[in-house]
Amino acid sequence: MNDLDLVPFTEESGGDGNPGPGTPGKHRRKKGDRSSGRTLVALLVVVAVLGGLAFGGWYGVTKVKDFFTADDYDGPGSGSVVVQIDDNQTVTDIANTLFKDDVVASAKAFVNAAADNPDSTRGLQPGSYKLKKQMKASDALDMLLDRANRVDGPSVIIPEGLTVKEILPRLAEKSGIPLAEFQKAAKDPAALGVPEWGGPSPDRRVLEGFLYPSKYELNDQTTAEGLLKQMVALSVQAATKDDLSAKAQELGVSEWDLMIIASLIEQEGIEADFGKISRVIYNRLNSTGALSYLQFDSTTQYWLIQTGKGRKAIVTDAELKNPDNNYSTDVDRHQGLPPTPIGNPGDASLKAAANPTPGPWTYFVVVTKDRHSAFTDDYNVHQDNILKCKRVGFC
Missing domain, CATH: 3.30.1490.480 (Endolytic murein transglycosylase)
Known part of the structure; x- marks a missing residue:
């Protein structure tokens, strides 16, 4: 290629080897000039160095990546x-x-x-x-x-809706751990993991509502405190997933209120009716006059359990109006929600509490033997439904 750059000695060039008028930029290489060879060598050296750096960079990045990436199997096992x-x-x-x-x-x-x-x-x-x-x-x-x-072994099943007072003896019986140990641990809800919102105030947290209904495996290392912590952790997880907290805010209630509402839903009907029961609660909370009282027998049932009287098939008027009954939601008693949850809700009632079915209903009552309820916003229709409830033995 260097030979192509030489300007031939011609008469047009003046015979002195300088470029003529028709060959701008051309020059004649002196004999023995090796600068172009050195340029080629230098170019090859640069290419080699850059290539080495590129390979070294790739190799280094690969090694660094391998260092920070944990070994993992690819298959399902x-x-x-x-x-x-x-x-x-x-x-x-x-x-x-x-x-x-x-x-x-x-x-x-x-x-x-x-x-x-x-x-x-x-x-x-x-x-x-x-x-x-x-x-x-x-x-x-x-x-x-x-x-x-989970591999089946010693276990205890806690169904939805039971109260703390009902759950602790069941845990003690199935685990063989003295009831007194569960009762002692239950006195400190905060230590068990109940969050700051789990009560009327952060320094008045409540365990009721936070013992998640499920099946729990037991072994020689199970402790009363450990088992209760496990139940609370699952309850908090259920109450905070699926944006339930955000939905509660949209409905104008707190996380604590949502837990109470879910416990009411759990007690008041079957899962197929949870969404409508939830709507009745919200419609009542947003009403005035007599309709602003929930008038739920289930809240008095909870008071009966707490006072050692146990669950009853039908709550009497005397029990609803008992002046010591601070859970009565009857007219002229406790307006709005009861002071605490009245049991421990599961996933379905928590979801229903945050997702009430749209509707105008303000009354409902069980009308079938399989516990389906009838819903209405007409008081006279509700009275007819109460007669149906009495006929199936639930009123």
């Missing part, structure tokens, strides 16, 4: 293994257990998966779980959050 999660174990403790049992490729992968899943904060519960070996960490987490994967 195979075989089966029973993993025991003990009370008070942290996410890191659980991750180390899973790594030791070859469920996950690294403890860090499980910790990362838990950090990315908000349900893991309260959803990881003590018990024995049937998992697979060599699972993707996020899949292992999903299986631990699914109660269907």
